[in-house]
Amino acid sequence: MNRRDNTLYQQLSDVIKEQKKLRNPLIEILHRAQRIFGYLPLEVQSFVAEELNIPVNQVYGVVTFYNAFTMKPRGKYVINICTGTACYVKGAPRIIQMLSELLGIELGETTSDKLFTLTAVRCVGACSLAPVLVVDEESYGRIESRKQLQDIIDQYRRRV
Numbered sequence: 001m002n003r004r005d006n007t008l009y010q011q012l013s014d015v016i017k018e019q020k021k022l023r024n025p026l027i028e029i030l031h032r033a034q035r036i037f038g039y040l041p042l043e044v045q046s047f048v049a050e051e052l053n054i055p056v057n058q059v060y061g062v063v064t065f066y067n068a069f070t071m072k073p074r075g076k077y078v079i080n081i082c083t084g085t086a087c088y089v090k091g092a093p094r095i096i097q098m099l100s101e102l103l104g105i106e107l108g109e110t111t112s113d114k115l116f117t118l119t120a121v122r123c124v125g126a127c128s129l130a131p132v133l134v135v136d137e138e139s140y141g142r143i144e145s146r147k148q149l150q151d152i153i154d155q156y157r158r159r160v
């Protein structure tokens with residue numbers, strides 16, 4: 001299939017047309033592209049570069065510079081573990097270890113059923129609840145036990 005026939009590329013094309021009118025639209029376009037595709041493979045980066053008439057290296061440079069962008073497919077739910085100072089001191093490394101064991105993946109990886117991706121993020125602004133993790137838009141604080149983590153995972157598994 002020609003990629004331009006694909007509905008996801010069509011959506012991205014519409015976004016680019018709309019954003020092109022603004023100044024420095026690249027970052028916003030990449031955010032929207034990541035929302036559409038779930039990640040930013042080279043094929044998508046090339047498409048953006050062609051549509052904006054800029055070198056693909058420029059797009060690649062931005063994608064690899066910002067942590068918010070990923071070139072690897074992500075799971076349906078991204079578990080963001082805060083590793084800011086307060087959370088780190090209150091046990092973020094232990095949370096990472098427990099989640100790795102419960103999900104069978106390392107930080108930065110995605111479960112084979114494509115349900116969960118594990119990532120570390122900087123302070124999410126809820127230090128009084130440290131240690132904190134965020135799944136989608138929902139925050140979970142004062143995580144202390146493996147049971148709490150298992151309950152959070154189960155809650156998302158039930159949504160599928």
Ligand code: FES
Nearest residue numbers: 082084087123126
């Ligand atoms: S350090 Fe984790 S919320 Fe601030």
